[in-house]
Amino acid sequence: MPADEELFRALLHLEAHAGALKSGEARRKAAITRVKLWEYLREQADVHQSEAIEDARAANAEWAELVPALAVNTPRAAYNKATRLRAAALTDHSHGDRPVRRTPEAVLEVERQAALRAAAERRAQEQAARRHGLVAPVAQRLIEHRAGLEDDGEVTFWLDQIAAVLPSCQTPTQLVSVETYVEAVVRELRKVERTTVRLVASTADAQPPTRPRPTSSPDDSRARPQSLVGGGSGSSP
Numbered sequence: 001m002p003a004d005e006e007l008f009r010a011l012l013h014l015e016a017h018a019g020a021l022k023s024g025e026a027r028r029k030a031a032i033t034r035v036k037l038w039e040y041l042r043e044q045a046d047v048h049q050s051e052a053i054e055d056a057r058a059a060n061a062e063w064a065e066l067v068p069a070l071a072v073n074t075p076r077a078a079y080n081k082a083t084r085l086r087a088a089a090l091t092d093h094s095h096g097d098r099p100v101r102r103t104p105e106a107v108l109e110v111e112r113q114a115a116l117r118a119a120a121e122r123r124a125q126e127q128a129a130r131r132h133g134l135v136a137p138v139a140q141r142l143i144e145h146r147a148g149l150e151d152d153g154e155v156t157f158w159l160d161q162i163a164a165v166l167p168s169c170q171t172p173t174q175l176v177s178v179e180t181y182v183e184a185v186v187r188e189l190r191k192v193e194r195t196t197v198r199l200v201a202s203t204a205d206a207q208p209p210t211r212p213r214p215t216s217s218p219d220d221s222r223a224r225p226q227s228l229v230g231g232g233s234g235s236s237p
Contacts, residue, residue, distance in 0.1 A: 004044055011037055046088035053082045083107050090114075128175040135179045139166050142185055149189065158184040 014034055021027045056066060063075035070078045083104040090110050101107075139162050142149075146159050161181045165174050 004041060007037060008041060011041070043088050046085050050082065050085040050088060053085065080104050086111070125172045125175075128172050128179075131179055132169065132175045135182050136166065136169070139178055139182050142182065154188040155185060155192070158188065 011034055014030065018027065018030065018034075021030060053066065053070075063078045066078045066082070067073065067075060070081050072078050072081055084107065087101065087107050087110075090107065142159060143163050143166065146156075149155060149159075158181050162178060162185070165177050165181070169175060169178055
């Protein structure tokens with residue numbers, strides 16, 4: 001597809017020389033093609049005009065100032081026309097990506113749905129970022145101590161995936177990928193542990209830290225029942 005300005009000049013040339021085609025069938029097909037191309041240019045003009053309106057509004061232009069520019073009679077009509085023009089840049093995903101109907105109601109509904117999808121995507125990205133903050137240290141520890149892990153081949157594959165993504169993990173897809181790879185490593189390690197009946201971590205560094213068990217002194221164990229039974233130090237023998 002040539003640039004819009006080149007297409008515009010080409011269409012004017014074809015229009016001026018439409019009679020040069022001798023065959024009626026050729027003239028019919030050429031005219032239908034021109035209709036399609038003019039429709040394309042009109043849609044592009046709507047997109048650019050809509051962007052110009054947005055820029056005007058962002059520069060604090062009132063709807064009344066846009067009345068003559070949009071060839072309408074009232075500010076309300078200018079608003080409605082501007083809303084209809086936005087349809088050229090929208091797609092109705094709820095109806096199989098069909099073009100949006102050129103009514104203010106249809107445009108506003110599609111924009112509302114788009115805002116809801118964008119908000120849901122932002123929430124998903126925020127959740128992925130929070131999960132990554134928990135998963136990344138685990139992934140890093142797996143990479144650092146991979147030599148001390150039992151391997152059935154699959155473990156190495158998933159660890160290689162983590163090593164490739166983790167250093168530059170920024171996009172939502174990469175954040176989710178790291179979590180998926182860590183889950184895969186853990187799954188494979190558990191499989192190895194079940195089939196070999198031994199710990200998959202063969203070195204102390206690769207094993208998770210153990211929590212010390214709480215201890216109590218003999219004096220505490222003796223003093224406690226005395227205080228409960230005797231009623232305190234102030235009781236007389």
